[in-house]
Amino acid sequence: MSTSTRIANLHAREILDSRGNPTLAVTLVLESGLEAGAAVPSGASTGTNEAVELRDGDLARYGGKGVLAAIRGVEGPIASVLRGHDVCDQVALDHAMIALDGTPNKGRLGANAILGVSMAAARAASVVEGVPLYQQLGGEEACLLPMPSMNVLNGGKHADSGLDFQEFMIVPLGAPTFAEALRYGAETYAAIRSILHKGGFKTAVGDEGGFAPALENNEAACELIVEAIEAAGYRPGEDIAIALDPAASSFGEGGIYNLARAGQGRLDRTAMLALYGRWINSYPIVSIEDGFAEDDWQGFTELTAAQGQRIQVMGDDITVTNPNFIQNAIDLKAMNAVLIKLNQIGTVTETVEAVALCRKVGWRTMVSHRSGETNDDFIADFAVACRAGQMKCGAPCRGERLAKYNRVLDIERALGKRAIFTNPFANA
Template structure:
């Protein structure tokens, strides 16, 4: 008989913002022990699965997760003890049924996801495979090109930038390890440029610099200068990816670019801005360029620019097949951001990816702004073979842990590893 789930435990740990989150520990009948930690987002879609918080102002300002932990120990654990950890889909479905709500509000998506990730790790241990191989439908080989957040704005930084993330993509690197080098060298070149101009080099939630710039345009200009200063060619070795996170500045039917002083803009004016930018800068991907409910804005952008760049939906889809199906039917974007904790189980996340594959859409495995040292998404990105990962800047250990794990996986794969420009 294969090892079975013997015990589940859960407890509070801190995420990268110093807020509590859930860690689940799972023990098998053969003595194997694994654990998984759940990330937390700041810029969240309104249709995301619910992250259960206690609301007790006397503990962590109401952000405690003892209720979610209790649900793991008292509700989920009794139902899972004695089960085969390799039955991932069955176990995830059981937890969904135990919760019984559409948004996982009874048990909490943070409780359910922590268990789901731990079960996946246990299943990998039972089969004697690394996690990236265990979760892969075929033979793992595709290493992801990273989106590296080097300038932060929006809700992720207290500065003058409306847009949330300005990222590097080392599309011309020959390997994942070299992609990390390209990014790190450009990151440090950017730091030197900022210092030279007397700008702050403090960092935001995801490790990117958070300077007070004169405009959103200046962030793009600085990144291009940094790429050149590091000895690379913009558009050849490294390109730019953006996440405006437009829902955060959509107010009263207008896109309010108040932090930068650019004023309110209509959806048509935002599209004109994006069009000008991709003409001017080596931009290959734009995520959440419009509010999560502005389907017409996304459709217009895809119709005009979809043949020129990757248009990614995050808040509009929240890793949910219901919304992704609508996006496919309405041609709202041509790519989806994939976040495990938006939907709440490993199985449902894979179902969302399968839907993207069938539609011929790209997909990007993503971290959250409130992260932990858990490297699950590094393995997951290789297993899902999407060729892209978004996991933050080139500093802060909770981000670097994912890059280091990718380097490790690439070494394990040896000459089987494939790394290539996803936009070629």
Template sequence: GAHAANNVDLQEFMIMPGGAETFKECLRMGSEVFHSLASVLKSKGLSTAVGDEGGFAPDLKSNEEALDLIVAAVEKAGYRPGSDVVIALDPAASSFYREGAYVFHKSDGSRKSSDEMIAFYEGLISKYPIVSIEDGLDENDWAAWKKMQSELGDKIQIVGDDIFVTNTERIARGLKEKSANAVLIKLNQIGTLTETLDAIEMAHRAGWNAVISHRSGETEDTFIADLSVAAGTGQIKTGSVCRSERIAKYNQLLRIEEELGSQAVFGPIKPLGR
């Protein structure tokens, strides 16, 4: 997708280790699947070069092939897709939205309407253990967001990033229109810690999830790891287990869990409607 020079349209394919009881175990599982995926890619003669956020970025035949490879990697690592490890997507649909249509210009050149995109995701959810989709539609396609939440929101987590931009005014509109059930939180996007905490609180009060996130261009600062624990978000998105600016956050979470000891609470993934 937008974070790599390849022929896959959807920006990010992520895993969420749902079978772990501690963050330490969660990170180990993620690392094992990452290295398993490297092995799977090499066996197929595919590139193991990484993109901006540390994820592999090979040229593939289709977006679905990326999911097939991840499922194969999970199984090769000795885990069960759908129970031990689940999948999250960030299509970043605004990046391939052109004049009222979603254009898969990196892969097959096909054009899809908003309804067809929702049907596309519904098909993926039925075939793969996907529990979360972020930015599945364009940031200004509000009516389609409402429809997607209505049709898929009881099955998966629907996360708004570009549509909300950590802005309480846009989140408030999303709450009113029932556009999603989760919001991505980027501290340096809204600019102040106060506004960031306000956005998290607004989401939590409405029963929405909040996911703390890094940026595609990152430093080794680890504050967002502390923020995710302090705000009780339960989810953090901070890249692959590759590249030091990504791993720095995971290492900080390990330190926090170790320091908290028996007081540390790690919430397992509980897919909606599954």
């Protein structure tokens, strides 16, 4: 191991995410003097079993959300353990941090501190090896570009709208290239804005860039999207489809789902299954993520049994990018796809393991941003590296969202004829 690949030091600082809350940026320094950095996102709608962010709890600073303790962890114990480590051995340095933390949920040092170092190390390794990050992580086979799911209407915890469901997304599955997919999405997003404006609705956007209108009910959002797809000159279901993330943990408990925000009352598990069935029959829906609460394994299993041959049934809060929970989902046949978020598990290595487990059983994966984002575009490279085939980064709006989409455009250009872009729902 040469001095050019050995870690010399780590630095961290407090920055602001897209919601104006503090988060962590980490800089890794090699003995050669080379530096690489990463910024860590933060979620608003989080699963109970996610790895734990370390927050200061000092109400005199940022309402208790400061990350000075996480910074001390990076620059103190983590730096002490990793000095001299080979930055190109991602697995070894990630496991060294996991062992140092010593808790099942990274609660001592914080998943935000550990992930910032893990991501910065991957970036440094790509510079040392002289290859793009997606190739450093994924090798020569990293050529599959992700199909974007763009959040165009926000509700739930992501916006103060009349919608119980958190995300209504468009999927440009008929596009021949990623660049064209982005164009399909941007044009449809513009059509939604125009329709809302003409209808007298506000066109303010939520945390992830989607519009947050006070619609009559959740179903009205699907009707609006279909109208916008057609207004933009596309065919619903053929050029552009719909994906949903109800984030049902935010309105479900004990098998009962309260859709009172949009005036639909309290529904039991059976009624929710029926609602999804009606929507799938009525609208070009190809994916439902977190259609039931994170503890409602029966709901997921019944939805998969009923609709899994027609749509993608995806877990997020229920699986939290954790191989143990994903394995349980596999054993129960509770879904056929898993959302992948680096900060849910806390290291690059464990995230790769989660994707590999899904691939082993033929399940789809979608790499995802968080509602509290930065301009760091790491997940764009990561989605290509692990051949996820799908990615969601929010609306084609707001700089922290566009940074990811624009990075995939750069990767597509760099790959040239080697780039692969396919419809992951073609064989559904």
